[in-house]
Amino acid sequence: MSRVGIIGAGYVGLTTAACLAHLGHSVVCGDVDADRVARLSRGDIPILEEGLLELVTEGLRSGRLQFVVGAEGASRRRDFVFLCVPTPQSDNGAADMSYVEAAAAQIAPVLDPGTVVVNKSTMPVGSTRLVQRVLEEAGAGSREVRVASNPEFLREGTAVRDFLNPDRVVIGCDDTATAVRVSELYRTLGAAMLVTDPASAEMVKYASNAFLAVKIGFINAVANLCESVGADVREVALGMGYDKRIGFEFLRPGPGYGGSCFPKDTAALNHLAESVEFPFPILEGTIAGNRAQYERMVAKVKAAVGGELAGRTIAVWGLTFKANTDDLRESPALYIAGRLLAEGARVRAYDPAASTEKALASVPGLEIVVDGYSVCDGADLVVLLTEWDEFRWYDLDKVASLLTVKSIVDCRNLLDPAAVRRKGFQYTGVGR
Numbered sequence: 070m071s072r073v074g075i076i077g078a079g080y081v082g083l084t085t086a087a088c089l090a091h092l093g094h095s096v097v098c099g100d101v102d103a104d105r106v107a108r109l110s111r112g113d114i115p116i117l118e119e120g121l122l123e124l125v126t127e128g129l130r131s132g133r134l135q136f137v138v139g140a141e142g143a144s145r146r147r148d149f150v151f152l153c154v155p156t157p158q159s160d161n162g163a164a165d166m167s168y169v170e171a172a173a174a175q176i177a178p179v180l181d182p183g184t185v186v187v188n189k190s191t192m193p194v195g196s197t198r199l200v201q202r203v204l205e206e207a208g209a210g211s212r213e214v215r216v217a218s219n220p221e222f223l224r225e226g227t228a229v230r231d232f233l234n235p236d237r238v239v240i241g242c243d244d245t246a247t248a249v250r251v252s253e254l255y256r257t258l259g260a261a262m263l264v265t266d267p268a269s270a271e272m273v274k275y276a277s278n279a280f281l282a283v284k285i286g287f288i289n290a291v292a293n294l295c296e297s298v299g300a301d302v303r304e305v306a307l308g309m310g311y312d313k314r315i316g317f318e319f320l321r322p323g324p325g326y327g328g329s330c331f332p333k334d335t336a337a338l339n340h341l342a343e344s345v346e347f348p349f350p351i352l353e354g355t356i357a358g359n360r361a362q363y364e365r366m367v368a369k370v371k372a373a374v375g376g377e378l379a380g381r382t383i384a385v386w387g388l389t390f391k392a393n394t395d396d397l398r399e400s401p402a403l404y405i406a407g408r409l410l411a412e413g414a415r416v417r418a419y420d421p422a423a424s425t426e427k428a429l430a431s432v433p434g435l436e437i438v439v440d441g442y443s444v445c446d447g448a449d450l451v452v453l454l455t456e457w458d459e460f461r462w463y464d465l466d467k468v469a470s471l472l473t474v475k476s477i478v479d480c481r482n483l484l485d486p487a488a489v490r491r492k493g494f495q496y497t498g499v500g501r
């Protein structure tokens with residue numbers, strides 16, 4: 070059992086804290102937001118994440134999980150302190166390291182000798198050394214504080230499962246003894262363990278996310294091509310996926326990728342490539358292609374209403390960047406809804422989990438409706454932007470009776486085109 074501090078109670082920090090407490094470690098999680106800390110201490114989880122509530126409740130009950138305001142309280146008398154603060158995208162595409170640097174400077178004076186600081190957030194290559202330097206300059210230098218990179222690979226919606234059943238655990242550290250100490254935290258998980266140098270560990274994270282983004286970009290491009298040649302991309306992806314070298318995952322075409330990771334991490338890797346004057350056309354093409362995919366969805370809606378969006382009313386099903394999360398960050402749905410509004414349409418949206426306040430803050434002028442049928446009432450057509458399972462089971466006769474143009478634009482290929490058409494709808498999918 071180790072004593073672990075976690076700085077930051079966002080998606081990554083909170084999942085890491087709850088899961089490490091579940092594995093038997095004693096965890097103190099610090100966040101600057103006093104309100105969030107108070108809520109978490111009552112077992113009130115601010116995000117939608119399957120299984121997290123149960124683990125936080127278990128941790129609080131057993132006393133192995135505690136929440137405190139501020140970073141220092143989570144860093145005193147700890148064997149490990151995980152930095153899980155945001156690294157948002159800055160104007161030039163690079164990751165903004167100011168929260169990381171501030172957190173490191175803040176905790177440096179209170180760390181015990183021998184504490185290992187672990188970079189968990191996605192941080193650019195060189196961050197392990199940067200954090201080491203900040204800690205030393207802020208007064209931890211004489212106390213043998215070590216830094217390791219240990220990137221997270223959690224997907225929102227399945228973060229707890231991903232943490233407890235990882236494909237691999239990656240640890241980057243110049244000092245093998247320290248890396249082994251970090252690996253001990255995860256020993257009971259029985260996962261593949263890669264112990265390497267800091268730069269390689271940091272690169273694993275960016276390369277993995279960028280590769281997955283490229284995979285999505287590729288299948289979206291194939292889907293667009295399928296539309297021109299009359300092939301069905303779902304059959305194509307299936308045929309490709311049986312090849313074990315390719316695999317079935319991340320070959321779902323859609324409106325383009327979004328979320329808090331892929332857009333930011335592809336931009337950051339591209340920035341890194343530019344900074345060393347390395348041309349990375351696959352990555353540049355993926356980033357540009359993703360934006361073009363958003364626009365392609367707008368064009369599909371436009372075509373479905375006969376070419377003119379002004380004066381039309383569009384119903385939207387789904388606003389989050391993917392299903393089973395309430396996260397709206399970099400959501401293609403918000404971008405597309407905003408573009409439909411900009412073209413003069415009235416846009417009414419329903420999402421099972423998204424916060425109305427956050428959606429309206431991102432897309433002013435959007436109307437939020439509380440259920441998936443009412444949103445269609447009086448609309449011309451409906452566009453499905455997030456693959457929430459409930460949309461599969463809607464009564465299409467009822468939907469048809471509410472829309473003025475019987476048309477569904479299914480940007481996630483969630484529905485069965487034949488079944489939709491049988492109900493008299495015009496159906497538009499992606500790549501089929």
Ligand code: UDX
Pocket residue numbers: 221222223224225226278281285318319320321322323324325326327328329330331390391
């Ligand atoms: C991602 C990585 O998967 C995870 O390992 C990393 O730690 C954080 O970033 P996440 O952002 O939660 O996780 O979502 P993910 O499930 O990977 O989906 C990202 C985006 O790609 C979503 O917008 C999703 O809809 C889209 N996507 C995914 C597709 O369009 N097609 C696919 O086949 C898969």
